[in-house]
Structures are given as C-alpha cells and as structure tokens.
Amino acid sequence: MTAPSLWRDLRRFTGARVGLGRAGTAQPTAAHLDFQESHARARDAVWSALDVPAMEAALAPLGLPVLRVASAVADRRAYLLRPDLGRRLAEGTDLPRDPGSVAFVVADGLCATGVQRHAPGVLERLIPALSLPPGPIVIAEQARVALGDAIGEAIGAAAVVVLIGERPGLSATDSLGLYITWAPRRGRTDADRNCISNVRPGGLTYDEAAAKAAWLLRAAQGLGATGVALKDEMPAGALPAP
Amino acid sequence: MAAMPFAQTIGGTRYRFDDLKTLLARATPLRSGDALAGVAAESAAERIAAQRALADLPLAHFLNEVVIPYEADEVTRLIVDRHDPVAFAPVRHLTVGGFRDWLLAAEAAAVTALAPGLTPEMVAAVSKIMRIADLIQVAAKCRVVTRFRNTIGLPGTLSIRLQPNHPTDDPRGIAASVLDGLLLGAGDAVIGVNPATDNVEAVMRVLDMLDTVRDRFDIPTQSCVLSHVTTTMLAMERGAPVDLVFQSIGGTEGVNTSFGVSLSVLREAREQALTLGRGTLGDNVMYFETGQGSALSADAHHGVDQQTIEARAYAVAREFSPLLVNTVVGFIGPEYLFDGKQILRAGLEDHFCGKLLGLPMGVDVCYTNHAEADQDDMDTLLTCLGVAGVTYVMGVPGADDVMLAYQSTSFHDGLSARAMLGKRAAPEFEAWLARMGIGADAERIPARLSPALIGLA
Numbered sequence: 001m002t003a004p005s006l007w008r009d010l011r012r013f014t015g016a017r018v019g020l021g022r023a024g025t026a027q028p029t030a031a032h033l034d035f036q037e038s039h040a041r042a043r044d045a046v047w048s049a050l051d052v053p054a055m056e057a058a059l060a061p062l063g064l065p066v067l068r069v070a071s072a073v074a075d076r077r078a079y080l081l082r083p084d085l086g087r088r089l090a091e092g093t094d095l096p097r098d099p100g101s102v103a104f105v106v107a108d109g110l111c112a113t114g115v116q117r118h119a120p121g122v123l124e125r126l127i128p129a130l131s132l133p134p135g136p137i138v139i140a141e142q143a144r145v146a147l148g149d150a151i152g153e154a155i156g157a158a159a160v161v162v163l164i165g166e167r168p169g170l171s172a173t174d175s176l177g178l179y180i181t182w183a184p185r186r187g188r189t190d191a192d193r194n195c196i197s198n199v200r201p202g203g204l205t206y207d208e209a210a211a212k213a214a215w216l217l218r219a220a221q222g223l224g225a226t227g228v229a230l231k232d233e234m235p236a237g238a239l240p241a242p
Numbered sequence: 243m244a245a246m247p248f249a250q251t252i253g254g255t256r257y258r259f260d261d262l263k264t265l266l267a268r269a270t271p272l273r274s275g276d277a278l279a280g281v282a283a284e285s286a287a288e289r290i291a292a293q294r295a296l297a298d299l300p301l302a303h304f305l306n307e308v309v310i311p312y313e314a315d316e317v318t319r320l321i322v323d324r325h326d327p328v329a330f331a332p333v334r335h336l337t338v339g340g341f342r343d344w345l346l347a348a349e350a351a352a353v354t355a356l357a358p359g360l361t362p363e364m365v366a367a368v369s370k371i372m373r374i375a376d377l378i379q380v381a382a383k384c385r386v387v388t389r390f391r392n393t394i395g396l397p398g399t400l401s402i403r404l405q406p407n408h409p410t411d412d413p414r415g416i417a418a419s420v421l422d423g424l425l426l427g428a429g430d431a432v433i434g435v436n437p438a439t440d441n442v443e444a445v446m447r448v449l450d451m452l453d454t455v456r457d458r459f460d461i462p463t464q465s466c467v468l469s470h471v472t473t474t475m476l477a478m479e480r481g482a483p484v485d486l487v488f489q490s491i492g493g494t495e496g497v498n499t500s501f502g503v504s505l506s507v508l509r510e511a512r513e514q515a516l517t518l519g520r521g522t523l524g525d526n527v528m529y530f531e532t533g534q535g536s537a538l539s540a541d542a543h544h545g546v547d548q549q550t551i552e553a554r555a556y557a558v559a560r561e562f563s564p565l566l567v568n569t570v571v572g573f574i575g576p577e578y579l580f581d582g583k584q585i586l587r588a589g590l591e592d593h594f595c596g597k598l599l600g601l602p603m604g605v606d607v608c609y610t611n612h613a614e615a616d617q618d619d620m621d622t623l624l625t626c627l628g629v630a631g632v633t634y635v636m637g638v639p640g641a642d643d644v645m646l647a648y649q650s651t652s653f654h655d656g657l658s659a660r661a662m663l664g665k666r667a668a669p670e671f672e673a674w675l676a677r678m679g680i681g682a683d684a685e686r687i688p689a690r691l692s693p694a695l696i697g698l699a
Binding site: 016 | 473
C-alpha cells in the first residue's frame with residue numbers, strides 16, 4: 001500500500017493555482033494574498049509602454065526595413081475605451097508598397113511587456129521559414145489586432161502577421177499572440193484570421209510559434225484564405241520545411 | 243409596420259425617440275459599449291424620459307416593430323417565426339411597465355410558462371426599467387431543468403463548470419486541474435476546456451483525455467472542449483467522444499457570421515451530436531456562450547444597444563435546447579462594460595433575460611485586468627446571482643485562468659456560494675461526491691481518486 005497522495009503535489013503538473021488548501025470553504029490567507037499581489041502587478045502591466053528605440057535596435061539584425069506607425073488613439077485611457085480608433089491608422093500615415101509580401105506588425109496591444117521580450121525571437125525564426133518574400137516590419141503603438149488590416153492593405157501585402165501583446169493575466173504579464181490574416185484589408189473580421197496565443201516562457205516556445213505560423217502561412221497560400229476556412233491540421237511534432 | 247416616433251416630456255423638455263431600437267437604447271442604464279456605439283442617452287434626464295416612454299409601450303407593439311429588419315437578419319426571422327401567441331396570452335394586454343408589476347407579483351409557474359410567448363426585445367425592455375433587486379427576484383421564479391448525464395437546474399441547486407484550462411493543452415496539466423476541481427466539488431455542469439489552439443488533432447487529444455478521466459472515476463457529468471463548432475463536427479466525424487457541442491453565439495446574423503457560424507450550421511452540428519447518443523438521462527447536447535458587446539465588436543449591431551442584442555442571442559440558443567448557456571459577462575473588456583458596477587448589472591440582466599426566455603442560464607462571473615474591477619466586485623455579483631438562482635457558474639483553479647488570462651470564480655468560490663446560500667450540487671453528482679469520499683480531508687486525496695488512475699504519477 002502506497003502513501004496517500006497529497007493534494008498540494010498536483011502543483012507539479014500545472015502552473016494553475018491548484019492544491020491551495022482551504023480555510024473553511026475559502027482560500028487560506030497565503031493563497032489569497034498571492035492572488036492579490038499578482039492582480040496588482042497585472043494592473044500595473046496594462047499601463048506599460050513599448051520602448052520603441054529598443055525594439056528598433058532588436059529588430060535591426062533581421063535585415064528588413066523597420067517602420068514606425070501609431071493608431072488614431074491619443075493615449076492609454078482612450079485606447080481602452082475606443083477600440084475603433086485603435087484599429088485605424090493615425091491621420092496622414094504613409095507606408096511604402098511591397099505587393100505580395102508577408103508584412104509584420106509588432107504591436108503593443110494590451111500589454112507591451114510580452115511583445116518587447118518575445119517578438120524579435122519569434123521573427124528571427126519565422127522569417128527564414130517563409131515561403132513568400134518577407135515585407136517590412138512595422139512597429140505600431142496603441143494598436144489593436146485589426147490595425148494590421150489597414151497596414152497590410154497600405155503595403156499591398158499578401159498576408160500580415162500581427163505580433164501583439166496579450167492581455168496580462170495573473171500568472172503571465174508577458175504573453176505574446178500572433179494573428180495571421182491572408183489578403184489583409186480594412187473590414188476583415190476575427191473569422192478571417194488564425195491565431196497563435198500564449199507565446200512566453202511556460203507557454204509556446206519561439207520555435208513552436210514560428211513553426212506554426214510558417215505552416216499556417218503556407219496553408220493560407222494554398223487555400224487563398226485564413227480564418228475558419230483554414231483548419232489548423234499541422235501534425236504534432238512537424239518541423240518547418242528546411 | 244413603419245416605425246413611429248416616441249416622445250416623453252421631462253421637466254419641461256420634450257425628448258423624441260425615432261423608433262423602437264432608439265427608445266430601447268436610450269432607456270438602457272449607462273454602459274461604455276453603448277456610448278462607444280453612439281446609441282446611449284446623452285443625459286440622465288433623457289434616459290429616464292426613455293424609460294418612462296418605454297414603460298407606457300404595449301408589449302404587443304414588439305410583435306409589430308422589429309429592431310433589425312426581418313428580411314435582413316435570420317435571428318429576427320427566428321424570433322418572429324417562433325413566437326407563441328398562446329403562451330403570450332396572459333400578458334398580451336399589458337404595457338412594459340405593467341409587465342414589470344405582473345412579473346414581480348406572479349407565481350413561479352406562471353412566469354416559467356410565459357417563455358415561448360416572450361421575445362428577447364420584450365424581456366430586454368422590461369429589464370431596463372428594473373432595479374437589481376427586481377432582476378434577482380423575478381429570475382429566481384424561473385424553472386429550467388436540463389439533462390445529459392445528470393440533472394441541471396433543479397430548485398436549490400447550484401452547479402459548477404469545471405474549467406481546467408492549460409496554456410498548451412498539456413494533458414497532465416489539464417488532468418491536475420480537473421482533479422483539483424473535483425476535490426472541491428466542481429464539475430457537475432460540465433468539465434469544459436477552452437483549447438489553446440483550434441487544431442483538430444489537439445482538440446481530439448483533449449476530448450479523449452477528458453473522457454478517460456470521466457470514465458476512470460465514473461463521474462456522472464459531461465465533458466466539452468470549447469473549440470469552434472466546425473472543428474467539433476470534424477472531431478465527431480473522426481470518432482472523437484463528444485458529449486456537448488460548444489459555440490459562441492450572438493444576437494444578429496452579422497455577429498454570428500463573424501464567429502463563422504449560422505443557424506443551419508448549428509442545426510447540423512446538433513443533429514450530428516444527437517446521433518452519437520451519449521447522454522444517459524437526456525439529450526440536451528448543446529453548450530453556448532454569449533456576452534454583451536460582441537456585436538459591436540464585429541460591427542454587426544445595427545444601432546441596437548448591446549443588452550438587447552445579447553437577449554436576442556438567447557433566442558438563437560433556445561432554438562437548440564441547450565444543456566447550458568452562459569454569458570461571459572466581464573470578459574470582453576472595459577470598452578463594453580467599464581467597471582465593477584457595469585459588470586454587476588449586466589451579469590444580472592443577462593441571467594434574468596436568459597431565464598425568462600427559458601434557458602439554463604449560467605454566468606461567467608469574471609473580469610479582465612484592464613477593467614476597473616476586482617475580487618470584491620466578483621463576490622458581490624456571485625452572491626446576487628446565487629440568490630437569483632443562477633443555474634451554474636465557472637470553477638477555475640484559484641480564480642486565475644492561466645490560458646485565457648482573466649479572472650473567473652474559483653472552485654472555492656463555488657463551494658462558498660453553495661455553503662452561504664444553502665445550495666447543493668446536481669443530485670447525481672452530489673451522490674458521487676459522497677461515494678468518493680470527497681470533502682472530508684483538506685490535505686489528502688481519497689484513494690478512489692488516486693492521481694495515478696488518470697496518469698498523474
């Protein structure tokens with residue numbers, strides 16, 4: 001007869017808050033205060049800003065043109081209340097044409113920390129795996145996902161990959177998401193995109209995210225579409241084509 | 243019938259509302275999404291003027307004026323075509339204001355029997371002239387019972403969806419959260435995973451794993467992987483053990499298109515799930531999620547306020563006799579519901595409207611980190627919903643969803659709500675909890691629930 005399993009040992013298997021114990025039916029004080037601390041940190045992360053010069057420096061070795069744009073939003077509070085303006089380019093934005101390319105948008109989204117840390121690493125692996133020519137990398141501030149549609153349309157890109165900071169959670173305030181849209185143009189909806197989320201330590205690795213994005217882009221090229229029409233059927237363990 | 247303008251004079255100022263959707267929007271208690279859409283009242287006086295005009299409107303008017311044209315929207319067609327005039331008869335002579343009084347005074351059975359005679363717009367309208375206490379009291383009268391492998395919604399019960407999400411769908415990570423939840427009495431509504439990707443193979447792996455856990459522990463409940471309906475259909479074709487078919491839905495044809503679904507796709511998916519015959523007590527095989535603001539987010543709102551559109555989503559849901567429906571009330575963000583006050587009211591409105599329309603209504607009591615809300619707001623909403631007789635709420639380890647990056651109710655919150663309000667789990671599940679020896683020890687896991695049985699060694 002083996003010793004009975006201890007509840008707290010479940011913590012070995014997941015980063016979720018399991019095996020907390022209980023005080024009556026409620027969470028014990030230690031677990032309660034851990035939660036409150038995480039929430040406090042996440043609240044502060046929402047208001048973090050993208051360090052654009054540092055991002056430009058990190059992207060320079062990739063050898064692609066690096067451009068900078070902003071949405072039509074004035075500040076962070078307006079960003080939270082007016083997502084419509086976060087999907088629109090600021091008045092007078094001018095982008096060079098690069099028809100048929102895959103354009104990249106590096107966007108702050110709801111938390112700049114994740115994109116700041118992880119976007120260069122993902123792009124470094126994704127760009128060599130592309131089956132289409134890479135276009136420019138556009139750094140976008142106060143941006144929503146759909147700002148990529150306006151950017152891709154202006155560039156004339158075949159597809160746009162938006163690398164955007166995900167909403168900070170309690171366990172992760174540095175998570176990156178990738179949204180891939182074939183034939184980007186204003187008015188596209190979420191049903192027209194494929195998404196790869198949770199790129200961060202403890203989530204998807206840079207290699208996994210880049211391999212999946214390259215697979216989706218090749219599939220999109222074959223199908224002429226992304227979104228619900230493109231089922232993610234990438235086999236487990238498949239490596240990107242050399 | 244052509245739209246007629248409405249008017250009301252308040253303090254010497256005459257307010258005019260061009261049509262029914264404008265009247266409904268201006269009468270809606272303030273929320274950021276309606277301001278974003280440009281349909282909210284511009285002053286408190288305009289709002290009460292609209293509420294007074296709305297209160298004087300005969301309920302029967304809603305059968306003559308729609309908020310989105312019949313020809314343009316399949317959800318409107320569903321609402322109009324399915325209206326049951328016999329069920330409507332007890333209240334057809336009333337105004338919206340008279341209907342509020344009737345609901346507050348009526349017996350539970352009479353309120354419950356109305357459902358097929360009510361349209362979403364009637365229900366939304368009366369909610370707009372109700373206080374929170376009214377929303378709670380009337381919802382508590384509605385009886386909605388559904389079945390798959392257990393019985394959900396019996397009086398005096400509060401069920402919990404066990405939500406064991408993991409950022410990479412790791413089977414052992416999910417299994418550990420499932421076991422944690424079971425040990426805290428959660429899982430009678432469903433064990434439901436939001437997958438990190440919509441990859442068919444990955445979805446099928448999670449479906450297999452959940453079915454194995456359910457089978458090993460012999461749990462009288464159902465599982466679900468909340469992938470897109472078309473992915474679930476593909477999984478069923480390939481022989482995956484699908485109990486419930488999930489889909490996010492909205493209250494206009496346009497928002498459903500943005501979700502990549504239509505009524506015909508949902509119909510087809512339900513037929514496919516029914517042929518599997520996996521339910522032992524009943525055949526409620528659908529699970530829907532909704533939430534105020536999705537139509538505006540998809541630019542498919544037609545100038546209708548977000549709460550009325552949310553109620554229209556319930557007309558879509560009830561067409562398919564779901565086991566479970568929940569509004570993910572605080573998930574969408576501060577541009578639609580700005581703070582704890584707006585989330586509180588919206589959660590109780592959604593629950594009220596869903597119940598009045600005959601749905602097994604649950605609420606994801608939740609918030610994101612960019613909303614002005616915290617755990618105190620969630621405790622308040624959960625307690626109010628428990629008093630209102632909410633069918634189920636979510637259970638997430640420590641209230642922190644590590645995949646979706648938002649805060650919902652914890653397993654502990656579910657236990658506490660049951661304890662504070664004298665509620666119980668679904669009867670079949672409650673008997674299973676007792677049989678397995680769950681609840682006695684806060685440190686050790688009962689031998690019958692050995693982690694090794696589900697691959698956690």
